[in-house]
Amino acid sequence: MTLITKGLSRRSVIKTGLAGIIATGVAPTIFTRGAYAQEFCNAPTGDTVTIGFNMPLTGAYADEGADEDRAYQLAVEHLNGGGDGGMIPTFSSKTLKGNGILGKKVVGVTGDDQTKADAARDSARRMIERDGAVMITGGSSSSVAIAVQGLCQEKGIIFMAALTHSNDTTGKDKRRYGFRHFFNAYQSGIALGPVLGEAYGKDRVAYHLTADYTWGWTQEESIKNATEALGWKTLAPVRTPVGAGDFSQYLTPVLNSGADVLILNHYGFDMVNSLTQAVQFGMRDKQANGKNFEIVVPLVSDLMAKGAGSAMQGIYGTSNWDWQLTDEASKAFTKSFGAKFGQPPSQAAHTSYVQTLLYADACERAGTFYPPEVIKALEGYEFDGLGNGPTLYRAEDHQCFKDVLVVQGKEKPANPFDLLQTVATASRESVTYDPAIFGGELGPDTAVAC
Amino acid sequence: MDLFNLPRRDWITFGLFALVVVTMPIWLTPLGASYPGLLQKFAIFAIFAIGFNILFGLTGYLSFGHAAFLGVGSYTAVWSFKLLTMDALPAIMFAVIVSGLFALVIGYLSLRRTGIYFSILTLAFAQMCYNLAYSVLTPITNGETSLQLTLQDPRVIDSALAARPEGLPSASIFGHVFDGFEGFYFCAALLLIAFFIALKIFSSPFGMMLRAIKSNQTRMNYTGFDTKPYALTAFVISGMYAGLAGALLAVTDPLAGAERMQWTASGEVVLMTILGGVGTLIGPVIGAWLIKYFENIFSAFNEQVLTRFFSFLPPEITEPVVTISSKFVGEGWHLTLGLIFVLVVVFLPGGIMEGVRRIGALFRRTTPPSAPAARPAAPTIQPAE
Numbered sequence: 001m002t003l004i005t006k007g008l009s010r011r012s013v014i015k016t017g018l019a020g021i022i023a024t025g026v027a028p029t030i031f032t033r034g035a036y037a038q039e040f041c042n043a044p045t046g047d048t049v050t051i052g053f054n055m056p057l058t059g060a061y062a063d064e065g066a067d068e069d070r071a072y073q074l075a076v077e078h079l080n081g082g083g084d085g086g087m088i089p090t091f092s093s094k095t096l097k098g099n100g101i102l103g104k105k106v107v108g109v110t111g112d113d114q115t116k117a118d119a120a121r122d123s124a125r126r127m128i129e130r131d132g133a134v135m136i137t138g139g140s141s142s143s144v145a146i147a148v149q150g151l152c153q154e155k156g157i158i159f160m161a162a163l164t165h166s167n168d169t170t171g172k173d174k175r176r177y178g179f180r181h182f183f184n185a186y187q188s189g190i191a192l193g194p195v196l197g198e199a200y201g202k203d204r205v206a207y208h209l210t211a212d213y214t215w216g217w218t219q220e221e222s223i224k225n226a227t228e229a230l231g232w233k234t235l236a237p238v239r240t241p242v243g244a245g246d247f248s249q250y251l252t253p254v255l256n257s258g259a260d261v262l263i264l265n266h267y268g269f270d271m272v273n274s275l276t277q278a279v280q281f282g283m284r285d286k287q288a289n290g291k292n293f294e295i296v297v298p299l300v301s302d303l304m305a306k307g308a309g310s311a312m313q314g315i316y317g318t319s320n321w322d323w324q325l326t327d328e329a330s331k332a333f334t335k336s337f338g339a340k341f342g343q344p345p346s347q348a349a350h351t352s353y354v355q356t357l358l359y360a361d362a363c364e365r366a367g368t369f370y371p372p373e374v375i376k377a378l379e380g381y382e383f384d385g386l387g388n389g390p391t392l393y394r395a396e397d398h399q400c401f402k403d404v405l406v407v408q409g410k411e412k413p414a415n416p417f418d419l420l421q422t423v424a425t426a427s428r429e430s431v432t433y434d435p436a437i438f439g440g441e442l443g444p445d446t447a448v449a450c
Numbered sequence: 451m452d453l454f455n456l457p458r459r460d461w462i463t464f465g466l467f468a469l470v471v472v473t474m475p476i477w478l479t480p481l482g483a484s485y486p487g488l489l490q491k492f493a494i495f496a497i498f499a500i501g502f503n504i505l506f507g508l509t510g511y512l513s514f515g516h517a518a519f520l521g522v523g524s525y526t527a528v529w530s531f532k533l534l535t536m537d538a539l540p541a542i543m544f545a546v547i548v549s550g551l552f553a554l555v556i557g558y559l560s561l562r563r564t565g566i567y568f569s570i571l572t573l574a575f576a577q578m579c580y581n582l583a584y585s586v587l588t589p590i591t592n593g594e595t596s597l598q599l600t601l602q603d604p605r606v607i608d609s610a611l612a613a614r615p616e617g618l619p620s621a622s623i624f625g626h627v628f629d630g631f632e633g634f635y636f637c638a639a640l641l642l643i644a645f646f647i648a649l650k651i652f653s654s655p656f657g658m659m660l661r662a663i664k665s666n667q668t669r670m671n672y673t674g675f676d677t678k679p680y681a682l683t684a685f686v687i688s689g690m691y692a693g694l695a696g697a698l699l700a701v702t703d704p705l706a707g708a709e710r711m712q713w714t715a716s717g718e719v720v721l722m723t724i725l726g727g728v729g730t731l732i733g734p735v736i737g738a739w740l741i742k743y744f745e746n747i748f749s750a751f752n753e754q755v756l757t758r759f760f761s762f763l764p765p766e767i768t769e770p771v772v773t774i775s776s777k778f779v780g781e782g783w784h785l786t787l788g789l790i791f792v793l794v795v796v797f798l799p800g801g802i803m804e805g806v807r808r809i810g811a812l813f814r815r816t817t818p819p820s821a822p823a824a825r826p827a828a829p830t831i832q833p834a835e
Binding site for chain 1: 482484485486487488491584585588593594595596598599600601616617618620629630703705707709710745746749750752780781
């Protein structure tokens with residue numbers, strides 16, 4: 001190689017180099033100049049407003065993602081004046097008229113977050129940078145919610161989290177631009193504790209199998225605190241990877257561990273697999289420490305109950321919402337959803353739908369899409385008529401406070417969708433806690449140009 | 451000025467490549483891929499694939515664990531952001547050094563074997579790194595939740611120099627914060643440097659040695675050459691490329707997750723290289739762009755987009771066409787990619803670059819006078835390459 005010296009002359013090298021420098025230096029300004037004209041990122045200019053729906057269409061939580069997708073289709077239809085309006089007529093705020101948001105027609109763009117933080121941020125960036133989404137919503141995993149929430153804070157785009165149950169989402173990782181309607185693991189613990197104490201007694205030894213990420217960790221901690229307050233003992237927890245598929249290696253040691261309650265901190269397909277396998281191992285027919293062996297799944301949904309089938313019967317858990325609730329709003333939403341998709345909505349669908357409506361309403365009340373104003377409209381907002389009774393969006397941590405349902409798998413389902421029954425309701429007052437216990441800072445609400 | 455001493459043909463390759471990269475925001479607009487997030491990914495994964503090709507394309511050692519170095523680079527960069535400063539340069543420097551050290555250790559152990567055993571060893575090491583990041587080293591890597599910046603991070607150098615800003619800081623270079631396309635041009639500049647280094651390696655005696663390892667390592671050993679240091683150097687260089695790519699991922703988006711190190715991520719770079727053309731300079735880059743395009747754009751197509759796309763067809767045909775094609779987009783993008791991969795491997799074993807060469811040859815045949823003249827020139831350049 002050193003033999004050939006007949007390269008380009010010094011002059012032509014310098015010329016090419018200069019051209020390159022000029023091209024790299026000038027090009028960026030050409031492409032970003034238009035964007036600087038906006039006072040905030042993705043301000044809707046035409047007669048439409050774009051919302052990004054980012055949900056898992058593949059991965060361990062894909063069932064929930066598919067149901068969120070349906071809910072968003074329904075929400076867009078109702079906001080634009082189609083269908084029967086769902087929960088818009090029952091909503092305590094009467095700003096939504098079925099003419100979109102602030103008179104602009106709502107358009108949705110979708111993306112697959114693959115239940116992975118990296119993929120979710122890629123997908124959200126595409127919606128923000130290419131499609132011009134003014135708000136991002138969706139997600140079915142807390143690690144995804146926390147990752148996307150961080151991105152949205154940076155980009156100045158409001159994030160309305162859908163299914164995320166970790167304490168960290170509105171705790172140590174809370175963000176000014178992130179809002180959560182769903183309840184959290186801490187509230188599950190408060191609601192579930194007394195019911196478990198009554199059903200299984202005060203003298204139990206619990207064995208935790210925990211999904212190894214933020215949600216699993218915080219749920220394990222919350223349930224541990226709640227049950228230890230009853231007098232239960234807790235063995236060292238075992239962490240399992242998300243999407244493990246086969247849980248037999250984690251379940252085998254449980255029966256000889258001296259525990260008499262198995263607590264499954266799993267969700268989605270993971271919970272379906274681990275619960276089914278645990279039941280197949282005959283755990284529920286066993287005796288341990290002279291008591292019947294029991295299984296508890298602190299967070300359950302209709303979709304999981306459907307997946308687990310008969311294994312779910314008699315199992316206790318908590319839910320954010322259930323389609324069999326008898327208030328007007330829940331009935332209207334279930335009717336509307338059932339008419340369009342031929343099945344009742346899950347709690348994932350419910351929270352996704354409600355979050356979209358709440359954002360639309362906040363824009364209407366603020367009279368603008370300007371994020372700092374919309375954030376102010378949502379913070380400390382008290383509303384009703386969206387299926388959970390009176391609800392507060394707390395300003396300090398952007399967490400919603402409402403009643404929490406304690407549910408149990410039905411022994412004799414009347415129909416394929418009649419899977420869970422509500423056995424107790426923890427009042428909003430009882431599940432309200434001091435925001436300081438989880439730490440974290442919301443950060444500033446300054447608008448960001450993009 | 452031996453550093454910039456390259457054959458004329460390589461300068462032309464480099465010039466064209468630079469032009470293509472710099473104008474990406476323009477020619478990708480009609481393809482719906484011209485937004486900073488994806489353009490940055492294009493540049494970063496091109497670096498990753500170029501680095502991988504230095505090992506696989508030149509020495510023939512197929513590493514199935516390169517994502518480990520990418521992940522190590524990302525984690526190092528994010529920790530540099532968290533502990534020291536938001537400036538991108540130290541983060542990139544540390545990431546390249548640390549991933550180079552990782553590559554040295556893993557390469558030293560794995561290069562004791564060749565062929566499939568080498569691949570399995572690298573795969574095993576990468577899976578070990580993944581599992582460490584996923585569960586064992588959770589305090590350092592934050593496991594599945596991914597390592598992110600927080601408001602409580604010390605950031606020693608930054609807080610010593612200036613008051614802490616409100617909110618989360620972004621990566622910067624000498625105090626200048628990247629926004630959108632600037633982030634892409636930063637990555638693109640590094641891509642061009644990385645490409646230039648690869649060019650130099652390809653045309654150097656060192657590159658010649660690596661090619662000799664690929665063609666017949668045993669013969670090399672019998673003639674008295676110790677090939678191991680050469681293979682190890684190639685392994686470390688390609689690990690550092692991966693570390694650079696990982697650091698840039700963190701610079702453009704300060705987050706590092708364990709799934710970056712998973713075996714699927716390692717397999718992806720193998721796919722990129724084979725799809726584009728093993729051992730060619732441009733091939734791996736094209737492969738990387740194609741796969742990232744599919745992953746980000748194809749996966750976002752849904753039925754509404756397809757219906758709009760096929761709206762020129764009569765309505766009774768549109769519906770079945772949309773139903774069938776919807777299986778290949780959205781969640782089904784893996785299916786399309788798999789089909790393309792099969793087609794390329796079966797009909798173009800040399801990857802897309804072989805297709806390009808064949809088309810080029812077709813044109814050359816139509817211009818007979820220049821063709822014979824060009825032919826004899828080629829062998830004389832050959833040894834220099």
